[in-house]
Amino acid sequence: MKEGTPLKEHLNELNFILMELCDIDVKMENEDLTIILLASLPPSYENFVSSLKATRCQKCLSPWKTGGRHSDAIT
Numbered sequence: 001m002k003e004g005t006p007l008k009e010h011l012n013e014l015n016f017i018l019m020e021l022c023d024i025d026v027k028m029e030n031e032d033l034t035i036i037l038l039a040s041l042p043p044s045y046e047n048f049v050s051s052l053k054a055t056r057c058q059k060c061l062s063p064w065k066t067g068g069r070h071s072d073a074i075t
Helices: 007-024 030-040 043-066
Strands: none
Touching: 007 030, 030 043
């Protein structure tokens, strides 16, 4: 995404590409889609992306703090 492009326009374009992939039976996991979206954002979204990554990291670490299993953090 180019800096200054409206986010809605970018999401529409990304959704169009994903629909085309779906049409040819390419299956993608939600986590992969999230990574693609976050990686496609321009530098002005760096704080947003960092916050999401930190939140995700905390969710992954919390089961070990409470004695749970890692797989429980994914759900």
